[in-house]
Amino acid sequence: MRTADGPGRTGPRPAPGGADRLRRTASRWEDVLSVGLGLLVAVGLLAAWLAGSSAHDRVLERGATEAAERNAVEAVVTERATSVADVQSGLQALTVSWTAPDGSARTGGTSLPGMYQVGDRLTVWVGPDGQLTPPPSTPTDAVTVAGAAGFMTLVVWGVALVGLGHLGFRWTGRRFARAWELDWADVEPQWSGRRTP
Structure with a gap:
């Protein structure tokens, strides 16, 4: 029976240590974070489309009202x-x-x-x-305002997602670094020949 320790190694799988648990937990959270951010990107695109569509409709309605009054x-x-x-x-x-x-x-x-x-x-x-x-608002004005509203929604949503992703991956990165420190603490005395008291 081969284990995860490497090819040719046989015997029972070693019990996971603290470093392995940290790595597995961080890896799971990175997966969840990646999927969550992907879904939030899709939500942001939908929100931008809705914001642009709503702004377009409002400008067209305002233009119709202005054309009737002017x-x-x-x-x-x-x-x-x-x-x-x-x-x-x-x-x-x-x-x-x-x-x-x-x-x-x-x-x-x-x-x-x-x-x-x-x-x-x-x-x-x-x-x-x-x-x-001023002249009534035109369909061209509606398209311009819709584009601006959609773009600004994407910018705000994008900044929020970048911040969320940065914080999340920074947290998992710290957990991976801590797992590496634990592994190094186990291996370094054997590798260097230095004895720990």
């Missing part, structure tokens, strides 16, 4: 007030005039991408009160 109207550029900062950001500060839904003439300031001259016609969005307002 109107696109034609405006005329009456003044250019572009600062250096606006030009660098790709926006041009303008004063525009438009006719509100109630028929009254309005004037207001806005910043829009592109370059406009006085007298140019453009489309602006106004709210129920006739004042300038």
Whole structure:
């Protein structure tokens, strides 16, 4: 009968010592930790998908509500007030005039991408009160927000898993190191010829 001690060795299997128990326990915990982390990765992917899907739906709903409340109207550029900062950001500060839904003439300031001259016609969005307002959220906005929400969920979940894995494998690593110390304490006196008192 061969034992785990090596090829050609016969006889009864030696009783496991403290080091063997430590190694077996640490090995079991590493297996559990690996499987658990794998499952948590799958849960994190699902959570990211759900977060992105939920954010997408919310932005689409908000866009539908905004589109129902806001109107696109034609405006005329009456003044250019572009600062250096606006030009660098790709926006041009303008004063525009438009006719509100109630028929009254309005004037207001806005910043829009592109370059406009006085007298140019453009489309602006106004709210129920006739004042300038940002355009409604679009499906492109919904996709952008969904991607950001999913990505941030993955980042937060990933950081948590890396921390959990680090702590878990550090704990098992200490147990393996302790098992090695126990083995070395048994072998070192025989290997070095040094007698222990």
